[in-house]
Amino acid sequence: MKIIDCHIHFADHSGFEATAREAGHLNSTAHLKEEFQRHGIVMAVAMGTGSHNEEPGVSIPMTINLGGTFRLDHWTQPGFICYCCGVESRTLTPGNIAASLPLYEEHLKSPHCVGLKLYPGYNQIYLNDPLHHPFYELAEKYNVPVVIHTGDTAGHRGVLKYSHPLTVDEVAVNFPRVRFVMAHYGNPWIVDATEVAAKNPNVSIDLSGLAIGNFDPDWFWTHYHGYLDHLQTWITYLSDYDRLLYGSDWPLVNLGAYLEIIRRLIPEEFHGKVFFENAVRTFPRLGALLPS
Numbered sequence: 001m002k003i004i005d006c007h008i009h010f011a012d013h014s015g016f017e018a019t020a021r022e023a024g025h026l027n028s029t030a031h032l033k034e035e036f037q038r039h040g041i042v043m044a045v046a047m048g049t050g051s052h053n054e055e056p057g058v059s060i061p062m063t064i065n066l067g068g069t070f071r072l073d074h075w076t077q078p079g080f081i082c083y084c085c086g087v088e089s090r091t092l093t094p095g096n097i098a099a100s101l102p103l104y105e106e107h108l109k110s111p112h113c114v115g116l117k118l119y120p121g122y123n124q125i126y127l128n129d130p131l132h133h134p135f136y137e138l139a140e141k142y143n144v145p146v147v148i149h150t151g152d153t154a155g156h157r158g159v160l161k162y163s164h165p166l167t168v169d170e171v172a173v174n175f176p177r178v179r180f181v182m183a184h185y186g187n188p189w190i191v192d193a194t195e196v197a198a199k200n201p202n203v204s205i206d207l208s209g210l211a212i213g214n215f216d217p218d219w220f221w222t223h224y225h226g227y228l229d230h231l232q233t234w235i236t237y238l239s240d241y242d243r244l245l246y247g248s249d250w251p252l253v254n255l256g257a258y259l260e261i262i263r264r265l266i267p268e269e270f271h272g273k274v275f276f277e278n279a280v281r282t283f284p285r286l287g288a289l290l291p292s
């Protein structure tokens with residue numbers, strides 16, 4: 001089965017080396033390429049991360065760089081990677097938004113930029129803040145989804161009220177022609193995230209980040225049976241397998257172990273949709289980047 005991983009991180013970031021090792025991986029392009037080939041992963045959507053904001057008076061888009069220095073004029077990252085341009089919302093102000101938007105728009109003109117990524121919990125700004133509205137308008141103009149980090153934040157500096165999945169409801173209603181993707185299923189607010197997706201046809205869910213590290217899938221399945229039962233209950237309640245996307249959150253988790261858990265969680269008849277087809281539909285630019 002061909003797989004698209006809709007949520008990875010692809011950054012030459014010192015903290016990711018130890019994180020990758022804990023997950024049984026190496027944070028390198030060569031290692032990732034090997035692992036992708038082994039598991040049939042043909043493409044991954046990498047989330048722009050890391051602060052690159054060195055210029056005063058403007059908000060700088062967040063990109064990816066494990067494949068070398070990121071360049072907009074030609075693609076320096078591997079062919080099996082595309083990206084969502086990250087918005088570091090805390091650097092946006094009413095005074096710099098006009099100067100900042102063209103920088104984001106430059107990314108959206110690139111065929112490898114398949115979406116925008118917002119981190120409201122880390123940036124402590126609500127999704128419905130007017131500073132975010134022009135980004136939803138850009139997403140609509142360029143026909144790309146807005147991926148939102150929802151649920152728990154890594155580390156203690158995030159503020160959860162901003163990343164709660166219920167905050168997606170309001171922007172989904174106010175921007176009905178924009179597709180929103182709730183990353184990490186709003187975990188642990190699975191019930192709330194399910195309701196937001198059930199109510200709003202323009203909201204999808206990515207299944208990344210529901211486990212981290214390296215583990216034996218059988219052990220995980222037994223040890224966390226209550227958690228996995230809960231997930232399965234609400235996935236079944238939603239029963240809309242067109243709106244669930246496979247993602248791992250590499251390098252935070254072992255790819256083989258995580259694939260096995262999600263394979264068990266999703267009824268087999270929907271694997272084609274969840275592991276591949278939904279990604280192509282949700283990220284309309286992705287199809288053109290797939291290997292022939």
Ligand SMILES: [Zn+2]
Nearest residue numbers: 007008047249
């Ligand atoms: Zn992530």
